[in-house]
Amino acid sequence: MTAFLAAAVIAGTPLLFATLGELITEKAGNLNLGVEGMMLMGAVMGFGVGLWTGNPFLAIIGAIGAGAAGAAIYAVLTVSLRANQVVTGLTLTIFGTGFASFVGKSFMGVPAPASVKSAFVTLEIPLLSKIPVFGPMLFQQDIFIYFGYLITIGASLYLWKTKKGLNLKALGENAAAADASGINVNLYKYVHIIFGGALCGLGGAYMSLVTVPVWQENVVAGRGWIAVALVIFASWKPSKAMVGAILFGGLNILGYRLQSMGIHISQYLLDMVPYVATILIVIISTRKNRKEDMGPADLSNPYFREER
Amino acid sequence: MIKITKRAELPKKQEALINAFAIIFSIVCAGLVILILGYNPVKIFHQIIVGALGTEMRIQQTILKAIPLLITSLGIAIAFKMKFWNIGGEGQIIMGAFGASLVALNIPPAVPSAITLLAMSGSAIFFGGLWAFIPAFFKAKMGTNETIFTLMMNYIAIKWVTYLQYGPWKDPASQGFPKIANFEANAILPSLFGVHIGWVIALVLVALIYIFMNHTKKGFEIAVVGESIQTARYAGMNINAVIITAMLISGGLCGMAGMIQASAIERTLTSALSGGYGFTAIITTWLGRLSPPIIMFVCFAFAILLQGGAYLQIAMSVPAAVADMIQGIILFFVLGSEFFLQYKVGFALKSKKKEVA
Incomplete structure (x- = not known):
């Protein structure tokens, strides 16, 4: 059981990074459906740089850069040129998928280099790892996963405790009002969209370097789309995003576990559960009409000062 | 200072012109990317057309x-x-x-x-x-x-x-x-x-x-x-x-x-x-x-x-991924060019801040 929970945390980590990235993007009022594409760009650059240099640090930088570059294209088009966000995001996914299979063509089936993998060995955290159940689940993991915790806490503090974070939320709620109060709307949007893309790139790199440590085409396998759903599941709260990521990560591996225990439920039916759950959450949160569970009010509306 | 204003109705002729320009521009840029990837862009575009329309069977496909x-x-x-x-x-x-x-x-x-x-x-x-x-x-x-x-x-x-x-x-x-x-x-x-x-x-x-x-x-x-x-x-x-x-x-x-x-x-x-x-x-x-x-x-x-x-x-053992990338790049440019259909970009000599209504 504990082993399963620990595996769920590992399976949930790429989701956590991507979900936080999309969450921050959406807080800036932009819906970026290019998460899958940015994760793939991060996955291939993380893996490729790791392979060429053997340096885990550079690999991570490569992944961050690739995700951020994808997000930057999206930002130019949707913020400065006011293109439709849904269409631009989908295009980014097409581009990212092509980019990843093109760059990754030469190392198809190659395992991640040992020097990079060694950076992701399990590090037990003293004291905390001795807590029953939660210790082995949360604190006998690799450094990447701990970094995920830090980003989660950091994002929560940023969004609720700092002036910049509060400005960001104001901007997502009503860009015109935020502009009138002196917030540089476009700058905020650019910074947060690109930061969100960097996190998506990191999530992708975790897939190619740790979860599936062999390069294969479409290594992200639809997790970018789950991340888009998870943002809603989490009602735009980083702490809930973490719970959701572990839950969805667990569901992803549950079918195989159950089968090894002799319980035969089709993995394909279990795979439906996260999506059905997300729909139910969307319905319930709309029904309750609780303001704090809803998304940013100005989400996916382009903002143009002269049209105010 | 760059000044952006919303266009009123655009004459059909000018709209077609901007559209055509966007498509040509995006193809040129996609060509540059193909060149960077190490292929001959003219040949690639030619082969795309030949592959899609070259024979009766390909047109059917x-x-x-x-x-x-x-x-x-x-x-x-x-x-x-x-x-x-x-x-x-x-x-x-x-x-x-x-x-x-x-x-x-x-x-x-x-x-x-x-x-x-x-x-x-x-x-x-x-x-x-x-x-x-x-x-x-x-x-x-x-x-x-x-x-x-x-x-x-x-x-x-x-x-x-x-x-x-x-x-x-x-x-x-x-x-x-x-x-x-x-x-x-x-x-x-x-x-x-x-x-x-x-x-x-x-x-x-x-x-x-x-x-x-x-x-x-x-x-x-x-x-x-x-x-x-x-x-x-x-x-x-x-x-x-x-x-x-x-x-x-x-x-x-x-x-x-x-x-x-x-x-x-x-x-x-x-x-x-x-x-x-x-x-x-x-x-x-x-x-x-x-x-x-x-x-x-x-x-x-x-x-x-x-x-x-x-x-x-x-035909050219160019990975299918290249076609996906070209598609993505062309789309990025077409999406970006829509902006120029809706807005007029000009240079204002003095930056005049718009009054807050």
């Missing part, structure tokens, strides 16, 4: 790709006209194919083809429509966010058919290989001029949807709801009924595309049958400015890129 894209785009156009962001085309295609297969796999082979195909179409339209009705119902009654809802419905549909393919519907005759039984001859669409008659259906639908959107009361109501819910309410329209009707048509059309793919292309049901058409159609619909005749041309142009890209892989 291109048309085969354009058919599902066009029918799905028409469905999506109706939803988008209402500003209902239906990104569930993929799932609606798959559920349409499921509906068609439900009939095809259970009907006796002796039933005449015309009856079988009609029953399959009806069932496909029903299930495609159902898949769009569910999010439309919640949108109308409660105001739920349809973007995420329709997106999730895609995955449920794909997993459902995968489940059938690996489980209850697995063909016992396929020796353990997870596939669903092939359709009997009476469930397969006939051909006309070497291409299955889906192309006739698609052309008829272009005309019908054009008339529906521009010359009927319901079509007008959909446009009004898209423009402003307040206006629609003030005019006494039953908004919920408009949303649900529009989405039933939208999903029904996508379902029809699924039926055509299952019947004429796959001749069975597979979870990969939608082939991303549901997502690509969103792009073609948008670029086609929600107008059926323009969408038709955009879909054909896209089919050329798809078929030409597939040909590149065989």
Whole structure:
């Protein structure tokens, strides 16, 4: 059981990074459906740089850069040129998928280099790892996963405790009002969209370097789309995003576990559960009409000062 | 200081000029990227055209790709006209194919083809429509966010058919290989001029949807709801009924595309049958400015890129990924250029801050 929970945390980590990235993007009022594409760009650059240099640090930088570059294209088009966000995001996914299979063509089936993998060995955290159940689940993991915790806490503090974070939320709620109060709307949007893309790139790199440590085409396998759903599941709260990521990560591996225990439920039916759950959450949160569970009010509306 | 102002109505000639410029510019930029990747861009573009239009058979292949894209785009156009962001085309295609297969796999082979195909179409339209009705119902009654809802419905549909393919519907005759039984001859669409008659259906639908959107009361109501819910309410329209009707048509059309793919292309049901058409159609619909005749041309142009890209892989062993990247780059530029259609960019000598109203 504990082993399963620990595996769920590992399976949930790429989701956590991507979900936080999309969450921050959406807080800036932009819906970026290019998460899958940015994760793939991060996955291939993380893996490729790791392979060429053997340096885990550079690999991570490569992944961050690739995700951020994808997000930057999206930002130019949707913020400065006011293109439709849904269409631009989908295009980014097409581009990212092509980019990843093109760059990754030469190392198809190659395992991640040992020097990079060694950076992701399990590090037990003293004291905390001795807590029953939660210790082995949360604190006998690799450094990447701990970094995920830090980003989660950091994002929560940023969004609720700092002036910049509060400005960001104001901007997502009503860009015109935020502009009138002196917030540089476009700058905020650019910074947060690109930061969100960097996190998506990191999530992708975790897939190619740790979860599936062999390069294969479409290594992200639809997790970018789950991340888009998870943002809603989490009602735009980083702490809930973490719970959701572990839950969805667990569901992803549950079918195989159950089968090894002799319980035969089709993995394909279990795979439906996260999506059905997300729909139910969307319905319930709309029904309750609780303001704090809803998304940013100005989400996916382009903002143009002269049209105010 | 750069000054941006919204354009009033643009003369048709100038609009065409900007559009043409955007396409040429995007092709040049895509060419530069191809050059950086180490290929000869002129040769690549030439091969794409040759691969898509070079022989009669290749033209047929291109048309085969354009058919599902066009029918799905028409469905999506109706939803988008209402500003209902239906990104569930993929799932609606798959559920349409499921509906068609439900009939095809259970009907006796002796039933005449015309009856079988009609029953399959009806069932496909029903299930495609159902898949769009569910999010439309919640949108109308409660105001739920349809973007995420329709997106999730895609995955449920794909997993459902995968489940059938690996489980209850697995063909016992396929020796353990997870596939669903092939359709009997009476469930397969006939051909006309070497291409299955889906192309006739698609052309008829272009005309019908054009008339529906521009010359009927319901079509007008959909446009009004898209423009402003307040206006629609003030005019006494039953908004919920408009949303649900529009989405039933939208999903029904996508379902029809699924039926055509299952019947004429796959001749069975597979979870990969939608082939991303549901997502690509969103792009073609948008670029086609929600107008059926323009969408038709955009879909054909896209089919050329798809078929030409597939040909590149065989003829020049250029990875299919390059075609995806080119497609992405061209799209980025076309999306970016729309800005210049709507806004005028000029240089103001003195930066004048706009007064806050």
